[in-house]
Amino acid sequence: MIKLLKKSLEIDITYSTNSILYILRQLPVLKDLITKDIYGSRGFKSFIRVVAMIWMFLKSLLFKFFYFFCIFSFVTATFPDAIIKSYFHIYFVLTVLGIFLNNKLLNMNKKLYISIVLFQMDGTKYLRSMILWNQFLNFILNSICMFFFGHLLSSPIQYSISLIVLTFFARLIGEALNIWYYQKYHYIWYSNLKLYWTIVLGLLAVTALPGIDIYIPFVGIMITTGCFVLLGSFAFRYLWKIANYKLFIHKISSVTNIMDTKNDKDYLRQAMVSVREKDKEIDAKKIEGKKGYDLFNTIFFERHKEILLRSAKKYSVICIGIYIVASYVCLQFPEYHDSMKSFLETKLGWFFLVMYFINRGAIITQAMFFNCDHSMLTYNFYREPNTVLGLFRKRLSTVVKVNLLPAAVIGVGNLVLLFLLGNTEPVTFITTFFYIIFLSVFFSVHYMVIYYLLQPFNKNLEVKKASYSIATFITYFVSYMATDIVMNSLMFSIIGLTFTILYIMISLFLVYRYAPKTFKLN
Amino acid sequence: MELEIKNLSKNYETKEVLKDVTFTFEEGKIYGLLGRNGAGKTTFFNCLNGDIEFDSGYFYLDGEELHYKDIGYVISTPTVPEFLTGREFLQFFLDINEDKIKDLKSIDEYFELVKIEKEDQDILLKEYSQGMKNKMQILINIIANPKVILLDEPLTSLDIVVQEDMKNLFKSLKKDHIIIFSTHILELAMDLCDEIVVLSHKQLEKVEKSNLNTKKYKDKIIQELKDEIHD
Numbered sequence: 001m002i003k004l005l006k007k008s009l010e011i012d013i014t015y016s017t018n019s020i021l022y023i024l025r026q027l028p029v030l031k032d033l034i035t036k037d038i039y040g041s042r043g044f045k046s047f048i049r050v051v052a053m054i055w056m057f058l059k060s061l062l063f064k065f066f067y068f069f070c071i072f073s074f075v076t077a078t079f080p081d082a083i084i085k086s087y088f089h090i091y092f093v094l095t096v097l098g099i100f101l102n103n104k105l106l107n108m109n110k111k112l113y114i115s116i117v118l119f120q121m122d123g124t125k126y127l128r129s130m131i132l133w134n135q136f137l138n139f140i141l142n143s144i145c146m147f148f149f150g151h152l153l154s155s156p157i158q159y160s161i162s163l164i165v166l167t168f169f170a171r172l173i174g175e176a177l178n179i180w181y182y183q184k185y186h187y188i189w190y191s192n193l194k195l196y197w198t199i200v201l202g203l204l205a206v207t208a209l210p211g212i213d214i215y216i217p218f219v220g221i222m223i224t225t226g227c228f229v230l231l232g233s234f235a236f237r238y239l240w241k242i243a244n245y246k247l248f249i250h251k252i253s254s255v256t257n258i259m260d261t262k263n264d265k266d267y268l269r270q271a272m273v274s275v276r277e278k279d280k281e282i283d284a285k286k287i288e289g290k291k292g293y294d295l296f297n298t299i300f301f302e303r304h305k306e307i308l309l310r311s312a313k314k315y316s317v318i319c320i321g322i323y324i325v326a327s328y329v330c331l332q333f334p335e336y337h338d339s340m341k342s343f344l345e346t347k348l349g350w351f352f353l354v355m356y357f358i359n360r361g362a363i364i365t366q367a368m369f370f371n372c373d374h375s376m377l378t379y380n381f382y383r384e385p386n387t388v389l390g391l392f393r394k395r396l397s398t399v400v401k402v403n404l405l406p407a408a409v410i411g412v413g414n415l416v417l418l419f420l421l422g423n424t425e426p427v428t429f430i431t432t433f434f435y436i437i438f439l440s441v442f443f444s445v446h447y448m449v450i451y452y453l454l455q456p457f458n459k460n461l462e463v464k465k466a467s468y469s470i471a472t473f474i475t476y477f478v479s480y481m482a483t484d485i486v487m488n489s490l491m492f493s494i495i496g497l498t499f500t501i502l503y504i505m506i507s508l509f510l511v512y513r514y515a516p517k518t519f520k521l522n
Numbered sequence: 523m524e525l526e527i528k529n530l531s532k533n534y535e536t537k538e539v540l541k542d543v544t545f546t547f548e549e550g551k552i553y554g555l556l557g558r559n560g561a562g563k564t565t566f567f568n569c570l571n572g573d574i575e576f577d578s579g580y581f582y583l584d585g586e587e588l589h590y591k592d593i594g595y596v597i598s599t600p601t602v603p604e605f606l607t608g609r610e611f612l613q614f615f616l617d618i619n620e621d622k623i624k625d626l627k628s629i630d631e632y633f634e635l636v637k638i639e640k641e642d643q644d645i646l647l648k649e650y651s652q653g654m655k656n657k658m659q660i661l662i663n664i665i666a667n668p669k670v671i672l673l674d675e676p677l678t679s680l681d682i683v684v685q686e687d688m689k690n691l692f693k694s695l696k697k698d699h700i701i702i703f704s705t706h707i708l709e710l711a712m713d714l715c716d717e718i719v720v721l722s723h724k725q726l727e728k729v730e731k732s733n734l735n736t737k738k739y740k741d742k743i744i745q746e747l748k749d750e751i752h753d
Binding site for chain 2: 004007018114117119
């Protein structure tokens with residue numbers, strides 16, 4: 001068992017070491033210096049191996065530290081009069097919640113799949129070694145953090161010791177309960193959503209009790225700790241005797257789910273752009289009389305109503321709600337007039353950030369690629385310049401139209417507020433409104449243009465081009481920095497309008513010039 | 523050694539894929555499993571390997587209940603730990619399973635067996651081509667020496683030379699194993715396999731060669747497959 005644990009840790013370390021080397025090999029200068037042979041060499045790789053080990057430990061420690069820090073900051077900010085009581089109350093309830101949520105032994109991931117299915121490790125030995133290792137590591141990390149924050153709070157040391165013991169046994173109980181449930185019902189308990197939400201919401205409600213000045217007394221925590229020691233010992237015995245762990249893992253592991261998706265982030269991105277069941281059927285009237293790429297484009301947008309039209313409508317409704325509230329505030333509380341007026345007249349840069357978040361350009365281009373272009377681009381007829389540009393025009397016009405809905409709401413909302421605040425300058429009205437509209441067009445064009453010029457995705461929707469990541473980061477950065485600009489709204493609108501119109505013209509020129517060459521598969 | 527499938531049934535909601543399948547596979551033979559797209563070949567393998575639940579049925583190996591450790595399953599999309607090199611993957615596998623492996627060879631000998639070149643042995647599996655990943659997967663399953671080997675389209679991504687090497691490798695293994703080889707390529711099945719089994723009408727059926735010549739045997743197999751009502 002110890003040999004297996006050692007081997008398992010060695011695999012983890014080698015995996016991390018190679019991952020670090022792989023990342024280094026992607027960086028501009030280093031990729032020329034570090035060759036493929038590095039994976040089989042000793043010198044530099046041994047150094048990175050040490051770095052990987054330190055990083056693995058630090059990562060676990062930092063994660064744990066962050067968890068404690070969140071509770072600490074929350075209680076110091078929210079319950080300044082009862083910090084210690086509320087700190088231990090919340091930690092205690094979250095630990096109990098962890099019994100149900102924080103289980104590792106049946107939590108299917110690549111490591112488990114690699115160990116049990118690919119390396120064909122002995123299930124029982126693997127299970128036992130993981131129990132010992134997880135308990136040991138968590139005990140060390142918990143103790144460090146518990147004593148550190150206990151010291152910061154000047155809390156009695158017996159509180160910290162009690163909660164360290166409680167956490168240690170709670171984890172064993174959680175793992176045992178999880179496996180017991182799986183053995184009995186053949187599925188992992190949190191697939192039962194009703195039960196899941198009852199437990200989660202119930203315990204979260206208990207976490208909030210300090211809000212009404214109710215705390216779990218320390219004696220209650222002590223008694224629970226005692227019970228947990230007893231139950232945890234039984235749980236340990238139960239876990240130690242499990243004989244068919246490997247079979248569970250075989251059943252839970254789905255080859256396609258575990259290894260085919262590169263990581264959770266990619267999987268989530270793919271799920272986000274997938275076509276919803278209710279959009280699969282298209283109303284015949286919508287496509288009546290259409291043919292060729294016009295039909296193709298209509299079908300695409302009809303099948304993506306969820307991420308396009310419906311989400312644009314949702315944003316619009318939210319914006320209408322916000323403007324109704326703002327208008328009410330404006331009418332009822334004249335004391336806020338100055339700050340609202342100053343915001344609308346001098347801080348239009350904020351709307352750059354708002355429009356950045358509202359625009360669906362980024363996600364719709366991902367949907368275009370994942371659900372359409374990545375297969376269509378394998379056909380030569382689809383790569384014809386006329387087709388590329390023709391479809392670009394149709395798509396752009398649809399994306400612009402969809403995004404105009406929330407933009408129009410914001411534009412009109414601003415005008416209503418300006419009117420209520422007493423600003424009736426026609427020039428300000430016109431420029432402010434068109435500034436918002438052009439911002440919306442700008443973001444729609446921007447995402448379409450960078451998609452057509454850089455086409456960064458591979459078939460798993462992973463971003464494979466640094467230039468695309470840089471472009472999206474700059475977009476965010478500029479949008480964020482714009483919030484700092486303080487300028488007369490007329491001046492800002494004029495500069496904004498000029499900038500967006502120029503950007504749109506230049507980028508459309510670039511697309512027409514280069515997209516037939518750049519829009520291709522990686 | 524015999525692998526008995528008894529009354530295996532598997533439904534996906536209302537769709538019946540396998541219906542009361544009963545069949546016996548024998549040691550020393552390579553079985554070519556043929557079936558049209560969506561006929562349920564992979565489902566059948568997944569049931570055998572214990573990866574999915576099935577509605578009814580039993581598997582016996584020499585009269586005893588089949589255990590997953592008796593099975594080696596080479597899937598068509600190879601799965602390998604991407605951030606290990608070929609050598610590290612193999613080394614870890616041998617270290618972990620050294621007690622179980624009979625006739626342990628050196629790592630270089632294993633690489634030689636599946637013709638993985640020297641310069642590829644120390645690069646990440648992430649950078650391996652599909653065919654090379656496939657070879658690694660086949661290699662691991664061979665080293666583990668399971669009694670039953672399930673091969674789901676394992677040769678499609680390999681070049682012709684390696685295909686030939688792999689075919690010879692499978693032939694050399696068949697003496698002590700039951701090998702079930704799923705493929706769409708009829709010529710490949712006829713060339714490599716000792717028996718042809720079609721998955722048709724939700725059942726496994728052996729296509730008897732009797733005294734037929736190759737052409738007539740081929741026609742008979744195609745006819746069996748054509749009879750399948752396909753959706």
